[in-house]
Amino acid sequence: xxxCTYTVPDKAASGDNFYGAVICNQxxxxxxxxxxxxxxxKAYWDDGWGWDDCCNTSKPLARAFNGCYALTYSAxxxxxxxxxxxxxxxxxxxxRENIDDLRSFCGDGTAIARSKSGGLVEVYLGFFYSKDxxxxxxxxxxxxRHQGGKPHDANFPSGSVFGSGKSGADSSWDYEGAWMYGxxxxxxxxxxxxxxxxxxxxxxxxxxxxxxxxxFATHPGFSI
Amino acid sequence: xxxxxxxxxxxxxxxxxxxRQAEHPFSFLNSKDEKLNALIVEAVNRMGxxxxxxxxxxxxxxxxLTKRGPSVLDVILAEYENLPEDSYLDRWSLVxxxxxxxxxxxxxxxxxxxxxxxxxxxxxxxxxxSTVAEEVMIRTTAVEGLVRLSADGVVEAxxxxxxxxxxxxxxxxxxxxxxxxxxxxxxxxxxxxRLLKERKEEALLKxxxxxVRSAPQPIxxxxxxxxxVKREAxxxxxxxxxx
Numbered sequence: 001x002x003x004c005t006y007t008v009p010d011k012a013a014s015g016d017n018f019y020g021a022v023i024c025n026q027x028x029x030x031x032x033x034x035x036x037x038x039x040x041x042k043a044y045w046d047d048g049w050g051w052d053d054c055c056n057t058s059k060p061l062a063r064a065f066n067g068c069y070a071l072t073y074s075a076x077x078x079x080x081x082x083x084x085x086x087x088x089x090x091x092x093x094x095x096r097e098n099i100d101d102l103r104s105f106c107g108d109g110t111a112i113a114r115s116k117s118g119g120l121v122e123v124y125l126g127f128f129y130s131k132d133x134x135x136x137x138x139x140x141x142x143x144x145r146h147q148g149g150k151p152h153d154a155n156f157p158s159g160s161v162f163g164s165g166k167s168g169a170d171s172s173w174d175y176e177g178a179w180m181y182g183x184x185x186x187x188x189x190x191x192x193x194x195x196x197x198x199x200x201x202x203x204x205x206x207x208x209x210x211x212x213x214x215x216f217a218t219h220p221g222f223s224i
Numbered sequence: 225x226x227x228x229x230x231x232x233x234x235x236x237x238x239x240x241x242x243x244r245q246a247e248h249p250f251s252f253l254n255s256k257d258e259k260l261n262a263l264i265v266e267a268v269n270r271m272g273x274x275x276x277x278x279x280x281x282x283x284x285x286x287x288x289l290t291k292r293g294p295s296v297l298d299v300i301l302a303e304y305e306n307l308p309e310d311s312y313l314d315r316w317s318l319v320x321x322x323x324x325x326x327x328x329x330x331x332x333x334x335x336x337x338x339x340x341x342x343x344x345x346x347x348x349x350x351x352x353x354s355t356v357a358e359e360v361m362i363r364t365t366a367v368e369g370l371v372r373l374s375a376d377g378v379v380e381a382x383x384x385x386x387x388x389x390x391x392x393x394x395x396x397x398x399x400x401x402x403x404x405x406x407x408x409x410x411x412x413x414x415x416x417x418r419l420l421k422e423r424k425e426e427a428l429l430k431x432x433x434x435x436v437r438s439a440p441q442p443i444x445x446x447x448x449x450x451x452x453v454k455r456e457a458x459x460x461x462x463x464x465x466x467x
Contacts, residue, residue: 001237007244013317015272022274027458035455048241058243069274073460087442092457106239110350125241126353132313133272142352152351159394161357168351176442187436195460197282199271199320202368206361213395214357222434223398 004106006125008058015133015200019066020057029054032068036095036140037102037121044103060104060128067136071095074134076194087141087181088188094181095140098147102140104128113139115146134189134196134204138182145178152177154217161214173212173220183211187224249314254302263289264300267324268317275461286324294327301333309343312358319362323369331373331380334366338388338396364399371403382412389416390423401428 023029033039038061045051050061057063071092072078075085081093100119107124112131114122121143127136154171156162162169170177186208190201208224252261267289270282289296304318319337322330342360347353367388373381382404389400404416420426 002239003242004239005242005244013268013271013313015274017269018272018274018278025462027462031455031457043238047238048243058245060241072457078457078460104239106241110347110353112352130312130353161354161360161393161395162351163345163348166351173440181442184436184439184442187439191436195275195278197271197273197278199282199324202320202365203316206364209364209399210357210361210395213398219431221430222432222439223402224433224436
């Protein structure tokens with residue numbers, strides 16, 4: 001067991017202030033808990049993680065729910081989660097079908113999240129406190145893609161902000177790996193994200209371009 | 225369907241977390257104008273809005289701030305520089321605010337933000353956490369501000385874009401090149417091409433901004449759950465209820 005402390009940053013620009021006011025409804029709490037892998041994992045969301053205080057956006061569970069809200073409702077026609085629609089629509093479905101267990105841990109400061117065997121995804125402090133709300137949805141999609149059978153298969157290119165030559169990149173856009181899924185989700189969020197602001201959409205664009213520029217061994221040749 | 229029983233009793237001991245609530249992130253040490261300070265806080269706050277009226281509320285907050293004129297830039301930049309280095313999202317929000325206000329006088333501030341040295345990576349062992357990435361996103365957002373000003377005809381913005389087309393960080397170079405090619409004059413583009421040829425970086429010109437609909441999309445549907453198992457999400461605009 002690890003014990004950790006965290007000083008909660010400002011909740012304004014991240015989106016947590018406003019998303020937090022929305023998710024505080026039992027219908028959402030029940031839906032997110034039962035749909036995105038929280039169910040059966042109460043112990044991992046207790047003891048300071050927010051299980052008994054799930055509307056408090058200073059705590060991890062509410063911040064995870066905020067990400068789940070963005071994941072679920074950012075397409076204007078959110079009820080259409082067909083795989084023939086944009087990933088903005090079916091991202092939630094992909095997460096639902098690939099993450100069985102979503103558990104929170106302090107982490108050792110070297111990762112936002114990790115995908116383990118058997119549908120288990122671990123999320124660490126950075127997921128809650130360094131990612132903005134749409135960025136948390138991006139992370140869930142990224143990890144779901146690992147669960148879907150796509151590990152990273154290349155080293156980061158020269159000059160990458162993620163570390164030149166380190167493992168953890170995807171070989172190309174066409175590999176259809178976790179970085180591609182995350183970047184494409186952010187791209188659609190920028191282009192057509194609903195119930196959000198142009199500022200958060202711009203943030204998604206900047207993050208999406210950063211991934212496109214730095215997380216593929218071969219640059220895709222386009223940008224957002 | 226979940227492959228386990230709900231909330232199975234736990235045998236091991238999980239991690240525990242204690243949170244501390246921070247004070248307001250902004251200090252406004254350089255501004256005693258409380259109304260102006262409140263307008264800045266409100267605009268940043270509305271950036272993170274959600275709901276059908278989120279953009280309208282954000283625009284309203286920006287309009288109130290715009291009425292105060294370009295003198296607000298000094299307050300915002302001072303606030304940006306007073307924030308702790310690791311307050312990446314708060315720092316980014318202030319840069320985004322400068323971008324949105326679209327004052328020609330912002331060129332100097334945006335130049336200063338991009339020019340600042342990027343501190344060394346603090347998460348060297350990570351493949352998904354990167355402090356350099358956060359710093360780069362702050363600077364590419366500042367580049368976006370220059371691109372908008374260049375589109376408005378601000379010559380100084382184009383000069384700065386040309387300068388940072390030779391930045392050491394790839395994403396900043398790429399953003400400057402694309403921005404200048406889209407908004408610069410023929411003379412700007414000529415200078416840019418000459419610079420890229422000298423640096424043997426003409427490949428940057430081949431990276432095109434495209435619409436998401438024309439990007440290759442993944443093939444989904446490989447792990448389809450039977451329709452009878454699917455549970456529909458509740459509507460997105462239920463009123464919040466206090467637990």
